[in-house]
Amino acid sequence: MNAEKRRAMFERLRAANPHPATELEYTTPFELLIAVLLSAQATDVSVNKATRKLYAVANTPAAIYALGVEGLTPFIQTIGLFRNKAKNAIETCRLILTEHAGQVPRTREGLEALPGVGRKTANVVLNTAFGEPTIAVDTHIFRVANRTGLAPGKDVDQVEHKLMKVLPAEFRQDAHHWLILHGRYTCTARSPQCWNCMLVDLCDYRTKTPLPGKAV
Known part of the structure; x- marks a missing residue:
């Protein structure tokens, strides 16, 4: 995936969810x-x-x-x-x-x-x-980064290193929240909802999942 596609991907994620947050509940x-x-x-x-x-x-x-x-x-x-x-x-x-x-x-x-x-x-x-621009790579981010071509890697450390290297600084603070949510609810493990994905035209995943009930 080239830099133009990466930027477009995160611009769309940001537009859809300007202030992403963890789904874990906490106050301190x-x-x-x-x-x-x-x-x-x-x-x-x-x-x-x-x-x-x-x-x-x-x-x-x-x-x-x-x-x-x-x-x-x-x-x-x-x-x-x-x-x-x-x-x-x-x-x-x-x-x-x-x-x-x-x-x-x-x-x-x-x-x-x-x-x-x-x-x-x-x-x-x-x-x-603490507001540091770190990226916590879990199974969702690992899957999304590899499946889309955003930042392919053999393990979570490789994916993290590549994401930190290729992502524009303006997206790093919120990147892992966007990617986790995308992997959790859209780019799911067994049956990604490509038919309902805002990034489908930017994604390198070849076997796009069609709308359920629609012939391929």
């Missing part, structure tokens, strides 16, 4: 961090259901740490991998309290040193909580 950087930590291999809907109840009881590092693993588990047991996530969340709270004065680290190094926080989670927090 810490709430966002915990929500993203819980969201690995889980849906935002399931995480939001859990955190609504959790944050009504405990929504600070000290309060969640005070719950301990046993106290936190009942709030998040409907989420996949909840046992490991509970352990990581409690240890993350401990480190935030003991090493960061109760504040979420604002650097990649500080974030990635927390249990359960990898590059993607760090990118989400840096971007959404």
Whole structure:
């Protein structure tokens, strides 16, 4: 995909959704961090259901740490991998309290040193909580970037590197939100809605999906 097509793609995404946002519910950087930590291999809907109840009881590092693993588990047991996530969340709270004065680290190094926080989670927090122009490549973005030809790569790191290299600076802050939403609701994994896609004429995907019920 050439630069002209890339710009046109993001101009359309921006026009359709000028102020994209994560679908995870949060009010503070810490709430966002915990929500993203819980969201690995889980849906935002399931995480939001859990955190609504959790944050009504405990929504600070000290309060969640005070719950301990046993106290936190009942709030998040409907989420996949909840046992490991509970352990990581409690240890993350401990480190935030003991090493960061109760504040979420604002650097990649500080974030990635927390249990359960990898590059993607760090990118989400840096971007959404602190306004850094990072791109968190999840399965949706990986699929969209490869399928459309926007930024093909063999793994998420390659896709992230390429996106950061080829995207005009004006789009980087919101790019991962646009791409996640596009992958979640339009460019879906099993049956992309090419017939309902605002980017269909810019996309390099050859096997366009026709309108359901319409002969190819």
